Amino acid sequence: MTDNELPLKLWVVLARAAAAVRRHAVADQERHGLSEGEFAVLEALYHKGPMLLVEVQRKILVSSGGITYLVDRLAGKGLAERRPCATDRRASYAALTKEGERLIRSIFPAHGQAIARAVSGLTDAEKRQAVKLLRKLGLSAAELSAPGDAEPAPRVASESGSARQASEAR
Amino acid sequence: MTDNELPLKLWVVLARAAAAVRRHAVADQERHGLSEGEFAVLEALYHKGPMLLVEVQRKILVSSGGITYLVDRLAGKGLAERRPCATDRRASYAALTKEGERLIRSIFPAHGQAIARAVSGLTDAEKRQAVKLLRKLGLSAAELSAPGDAEPAPRVASESGSARQASEAR
DNA sequence: GCGTTGTACCTCAGTAGAGAGATACCCTCT
DNA sequence: AGAGGGTATCTCTCTACTGAGGTACAACGC
16 A cells, blocks of 8 residues: 555654654743743854854744844843854854853753653664654755745635735834 | 763754745645645645534644634635534534635645655655654653643553554644 | 533733844955 | 945834633533
């Protein structure tokens, strides 16, 4: 039975597994008042030291507006700060404050354990196998032509029907 | 040393693979003006017929407010409708309208192909292997004690017949 | 019957972040 | 020196929800 729904099934179990594990990760992060994105920024800075905002952005896969928002929030909490870049005045670094470093250092080990627990349903051999397959899958999917190519496709459903507020602007 | 960061690495590649494949799925759905959640509802109703809102909610894993919102949106687009439940006046069914059924029927095959393309980096044998591992991982992660419990009451042996719950497919 | 507990749905405020566009700057080429 | 194009960040609007809380009904025990 060469299952021609194999790709769909793979996508379903992939999405569900990721969601299930993510729930554990996020629950752990929220115990410290951090959103997923905030934690990702802290973790990146913790492991790599100060980075340009654009580097962090690419690492954690958020939009340009998103990284501004996240660094703003962390700065507001006193966990991170911006530092000017000496060689490029457009750019700036994000860096952990003392408090930010203290926080991430104190919670990271437990976080790792929470993740370990979440994935403990697989043996180490299975984990290695899964890493290999998922790495291959992730890389190949990421390399496929940018989404939205091909045909615009027939627009369905009015879509212009929703009341659009006429906001006066500046 | 046997890599004690294996769980973390698994989580990273899992999240990245899921995000990469999801981008393709979402891009395809958006060509028809549907968000991920809207598409998930249509697909569920298409495959299972009319369902109670609470059933759809559990199937696609959104909050109670979320399912109300999604059905409202689909109703506003004329793709789905609510129907009273004869035996329980609190409850109501969601069902596809003619137009909704026509739409999902017309786009579903191409959607399957988009997914197939997104996961085409793996051979069929690898896909099957991945499905097996991810199913095991997803089920075990979903069964772990609810997130947020500081002291997980030792409810260890929940149900030994672990296989069940969370039927796949969406 | 009546009280209690559980369930299905809705309401509403709030949030994380997307994405388009603007601004300021850098770099190269002439 | 100046034009042109590329890049880093910020601003702003908008979306797709979440989660808490409320209402109406259901279901059970007495």
